[in-house]
Amino acid sequence: MIIYPAIDLRHGRCVRLRQGNPDAETVFGEDPAQMARHWAAQGAEWLHVVNLDGALGATRAQINALHRPATILIQHPGRPEPEPPDAELDRQLPINLVRLREIRQAVSLPIQFGGGLRTLDDIRLALELGADRVVLGTVAVENPRLVAEALKRWGAQRIVVGIDARDGKVATHGWQSLSDVDAVELGHQMHALGVRTVVYTDISRDGMLSGVNVKATARLGDMTGLRVIASGGVAGLEDIERLKAYEHYNIDGVIVGQALYTGRLDLAQAIEVSQRPLACHSAGIVPYRQGRQGPEFLLLFNLFFEQWQFPRGRLDKGEGGPACAGRKFVQETGLPIVRLHEECQVELQYTVSIRDYAIERKVTYYLAEVGPGDVQLSHENHCEARWLTADEAWELLAETAPEQLSALDAAIQFLQQHGRS
Numbered sequence: 001m002i003i004y005p006a007i008d009l010r011h012g013r014c015v016r017l018r019q020g021n022p023d024a025e026t027v028f029g030e031d032p033a034q035m036a037r038h039w040a041a042q043g044a045e046w047l048h049v050v051n052l053d054g055a056l057g058a059t060r061a062q063i064n065a066l067h068r069p070a071t072i073l074i075q076h077p078g079r080p081e082p083e084p085p086d087a088e089l090d091r092q093l094p095i096n097l098v099r100l101r102e103i104r105q106a107v108s109l110p111i112q113f114g115g116g117l118r119t120l121d122d123i124r125l126a127l128e129l130g131a132d133r134v135v136l137g138t139v140a141v142e143n144p145r146l147v148a149e150a151l152k153r154w155g156a157q158r159i160v161v162g163i164d165a166r167d168g169k170v171a172t173h174g175w176q177s178l179s180d181v182d183a184v185e186l187g188h189q190m191h192a193l194g195v196r197t198v199v200y201t202d203i204s205r206d207g208m209l210s211g212v213n214v215k216a217t218a219r220l221g222d223m224t225g226l227r228v229i230a231s232g233g234v235a236g237l238e239d240i241e242r243l244k245a246y247e248h249y250n251i252d253g254v255i256v257g258q259a260l261y262t263g264r265l266d267l268a269q270a271i272e273v274s275q276r277p278l279a280c281h282s283a284g285i286v287p288y289r290q291g292r293q294g295p296e297f298l299l300l301f302n303l304f305f306e307q308w309q310f311p312r313g314r315l316d317k318g319e320g321g322p323a324c325a326g327r328k329f330v331q332e333t334g335l336p337i338v339r340l341h342e343e344c345q346v347e348l349q350y351t352v353s354i355r356d357y358a359i360e361r362k363v364t365y366y367l368a369e370v371g372p373g374d375v376q377l378s379h380e381n382h383c384e385a386r387w388l389t390a391d392e393a394w395e396l397l398a399e400t401a402p403e404q405l406s407a408l409d410a411a412i413q414f415l416q417q418h419g420r421s
Contacts, residue, residue: 191226248357288411293389308397
């Protein structure tokens with residue numbers, strides 16, 4: 001997972017806008033190239049540069065009129081100084097594109113650039129000025145044919161689509177307009193065109209330090225197969241850790257701005273978390289009840305893993321195994337736990353491959369007697385539940401999830417020793 005320090009440009013300066021509001025601006029620096037050097041020195045792998053003037057719809061003339069000339073030439077009496085080689089180009093470019101060129105000259109890091117790119121010429125110019133790939137936003141909604149042509153000319157490695165949404169609906173024109181297009185629907189459309197990476201921003205959280213929307217980000221990657229770069233609301237290291245935990249849902253990286261600029265997040269620490277091997281610690285229940293022929297065990301079929309399994313779930317931060325196991329069981333089945341046998345527990349450790357991600361899994365199972373009632377499946381991945389004898393459960397697990405057999409064996413042995421078989 002890659003951490004992208006953001007450099008948002010408005011009138012040539014480094015700024016941050018709250019929820020994309022041009023009237024809620026904080027200026028963090030007058031020299032974007034120096035800011036780029038700073039993040040490079042901190043260990044950044046990529047930079048995310050945004051032309052806010054372009055995203056907000058300002059014209060080239062308006063942009064240049066707002067600012068002093070990008071290049072000031074000093075004439076000495078009687079002996080004119082030769083113009084810098086890029087002086088003429090600077091006079092013709094909007095100030096933020098001049099800043100892009102300066103950032104490119106200042107650092108060797110790859111640059112992701114977006115904001116106001118609505119024509120093929122816009123894209124070509126940004127790439128020529130030093131962007132390694134560009135982010136297309138409004139045009140993806142209004143002119144998908146242009147996205148297809150850009151992919152044809154420059155390839156999916158250099159063309160990224162920005163999906164900015166509020167309450168699941170895509171926003172355009174620098175977030176000033178809200179469309180009727182669903183974010184996941186747009187993701188499917190872009191994937192069909194050949195897009196492979198998107199930037200997803202929950203604009204209700206951007207610049208608010210309110211916490212990144214991990215659920216919506218993971219859902220977009222999970223449902224579309226797109227690589228998703230999260231954006232909006234990162235408040236600190238905890239958000240990086242939460243995103244990392246769901247990296248296997250195709251979360252490719254995260255763009256961080258406000259938290260870095262205010263010192264709430266240290267870039268080196270964020271990068272350390274992002275580069276850790278994937279690991280998941282879960283807790284679950286081996287549920288049993290007394291049937292006519294002895295104990296029966298409950299298994300759920302998980303569509304995502306295509307296997308029968310005992311109910312389980314990821315531990316929340318600071319949560320103990322028994323508490324997590326009981327919480328997830330009740331949530332996923334709607335059944336009450338009569339007795340939790342904490343002394344009968346089995347810890348499983350194995351590696352699972354999800355998409356292209358290898359995850360070191362640790363699952364702790366606890367035996368629990370379950371009260372009466374019908375199973376009420378609540379998780380979207382669970383499609384069927386079965387109460388089975390020990391032999392029937394063993395057969396299904398051996399076929400689809402043999403790593404869980406030791407948990408079943410321990411449960412059977414415990415019940416036999418305590419006269420419950």
